[in-house]
Amino acid sequence: QGYTTSVLVVLLAVMMIYRWHKQKVKNLPPGPTGVPIFGCLPFMDTLAELTFTKWSKKYGPIFTVHLGQTRVVVLNSYEAIVEALINQGDKFNGRVHNFFTNLSSNGHGILFIEGEKWRIQRKFGTRALAGAGVHGKTYEQRVLEESAHLIEVFRSKDEKPFNIEVIYLTPLIFAVANVINGIIMQEKCEEGNESLIKIVSILNYTQRQFIFVVGVFFMLLSVIHKNIKGLNILILGTENFGFIDTKVAINQHEKDHDAAHPRDLVDLFISEMQRKRPTFEKTQLLYFLKDIFVAGTETSTSTIIWALYYLIRHPEIQDKVHREIDAELGRDGKLSLKTNLPYTKAVLQETYRIRTVTPLAIPRRTRGDVNLMGYFIPKHTEIISNLWWVHNDPEHWDEPDVFRPERHLDTNGNLVMLNRVIPFSIGPRNCLGENLARIEIYLFLVSILQKFVV
Numbered sequence: 178q179g180y181t182t183s184v185l186v187v188l189l190a191v192m193m194i195y196r197w198h199k200q201k202v203k204n205l206p207p208g209p210t211g212v213p214i215f216g217c218l219p220f221m222d223t224l225a226e227l228t229f230t231k232w233s234k235k236y237g238p239i240f241t242v243h244l245g246q247t248r249v250v251v252l253n254s255y256e257a258i259v260e261a262l263i264n265q266g267d268k269f270n271g272r273v274h275n276f277f278t279n280l281s282s283n284g285h286g287i288l289f290i291e292g293e294k295w296r297i298q299r300k301f302g303t304r305a306l307a308g309a310g311v312h313g314k315t316y317e318q319r320v321l322e323e324s325a326h327l328i329e330v331f332r333s334k335d336e337k338p339f340n341i342e343v344i345y346l347t348p349l350i351f352a353v354a355n356v357i358n359g360i361i362m363q364e365k366c367e368e369g370n371e372s373l374i375k376i377v378s379i380l381n382y383t384q385r386q387f388i389f390v391v392g393v394f395f396m397l398l399s400v401i402h403k404n405i406k407g408l409n410i411l412i413l414g415t416e417n418f419g420f421i422d423t424k425v426a427i428n429q430h431e432k433d434h435d436a437a438h439p440r441d442l443v444d445l446f447i448s449e450m451q452r453k454r455p456t457f458e459k460t461q462l463l464y465f466l467k468d469i470f471v472a473g474t475e476t477s478t479s480t481i482i483w484a485l486y487y488l489i490r491h492p493e494i495q496d497k498v499h500r501e502i503d504a505e506l507g508r509d510g511k512l513s514l515k516t517n518l519p520y521t522k523a524v525l526q527e528t529y530r531i532r533t534v535t536p537l538a539i540p541r542r543t544r545g546d547v548n549l550m551g552y553f554i555p556k557h558t559e560i561i562s563n564l565w566w567v568h569n570d571p572e573h574w575d576e577p578d579v580f581r582p583e584r585h586l587d588t589n590g591n592l593v594m595l596n597r598v599i600p601f602s603i604g605p606r607n608c609l610g611e612n613l614a615r616i617e618i619y620l621f622l623v624s625i626l627q628k629f630v631v
């Protein structure tokens with residue numbers, strides 16, 4: 178038995194060395210050496226952005242790591258990210274294929290698809306989310322409606338303290354979810370629905386864990402995580418998010434469909450299906466809806482909560498925000514996107530910077546062989562952009578750990594949108610919902626602060 182084991186171990190080692198040689202590529206960015214099978218995974222912090230930053234100090238702003246069996250090139254500076262995602266954007270706009278992404282997308286949706294299908298669906302998504310041709314409420318109206326309800330819920334708490342951690346602040350989760358749902362399919366989430374809360378808590382959990390990026394531990398995660406039901410909805414559930422029966426909603430849309438008067442994204446999609454445009458079919462629609470929902474709910478909710486957190490921690494900053502809102506709007510004034518609140522906007526820019534909710538963005542994959550800043554990166558290499566470091570590099574941010582909204586204001590108090598604040602990533606495959614996210618986060622936050630001191 179001992180002999181057989183030794184032979185197996187030697188065989189395995191020979192296979193690994195053969196693979197390693199085969200994979201060796203000339204002029205790859207340098208990087209740490211890992212161990213067989215697991216690569217550099219055993220040496221990683223749970224917050225991978227910190228480990229990447231540590232390695233970057235040794236190997237430079239572009240380096241290679243092996244995470245399990247996957248070769249990954251990490252972009253650890255603003256310049257490297259701009260060069261790859263903007264200047265060579267078309268070569269870096271693929272997505273990773275692994276167990277998790279295959280299970281989650283099945284070749285559909287928007288988050289994990291690539292090539293011509295992605296190009297067509299992205300163009301459609303951009304148009305649909307901008308509300309092009311849609312007869313319905315504006316983003317502004319939707320958010321203000323939801324925030325009016327949210328304020329009532331907060332009022333009903335009679336100024337008693339309550340937990341503002343994401344999973345406990347369920348009225349906010351529902352308000353954010355209802356804005357997105359209204360835009361995509363006009364359905365409202367049933368208040369208090371457990372499944373929605375589970376999905377958001379899982380997204381919150383996975384985004385904090387590097388497991389999300391690696392994907393290979395997904396099975397393990399599903400076993401150990403308590404919310405198995407929510408996890409299944411997140412990964413597999415397209416027909417029913419657990420809180421809205423998407424299939425029923427689509428069927429109803431098909432019955433009521435009036436191409437001349439589209440009400441939402443689903444109506445626009447059905448029009449494309451009726452025109453028989455390639456890639457527009459029902460399964461794609463189901464996954465598309467799921468992806469928009471998954472990408473847009475937890476991220477926006479968390480950002481609003483982080484902004485509240487920093488205002489609670491810094492009463493002097495909150496005071497300034499209240500003074501600005503009082504001067505511009507008063508307690509009962511009608512908030513709109515035109516309301517000019519540069520200091521409050523600077524608070525949000527600083528929140529985006531200091532709490533990068535997607536610190537490593539969503540991994541990309543090279544679509545062909547590429548040369549990047551003197552290095553060679555082969556086709557199908559996974560690419561991770563460390564947005565967190567861009568927002569925390571002390572060479573560009575004085576005392577990056579300090580929450581200081583003034584960084585985003587000029588000497589006249591006007592808002593300055595600094596290039597180095599990139600929470601939504603950059604280039605042709607950046608966040609599809611950036612515009613919606615910025616609008617809703619701003620309007621929800623101001624609505625709350627107009628009425629309450631937190």
Ligand code: HEM
Nearest residue numbers: 288472473476477535538539601602606607608609610614
């Ligand atoms: C604070 C809020 C948000 C943040 C920080 C955020 C951030 C991001 C980031 C970093 C990416 C990856 C982009 C890349 O690969 O370079 C992304 C992709 C995406 N986001 Fe967001 N997002 C937010 C809100 C939203 C909202 C509200 C929606 C939908 C309405 C949305 C929809 C998407 C979609 C569909 C993608 C995939 C785009 C593609 O692959 O073509 N996001 N987001």
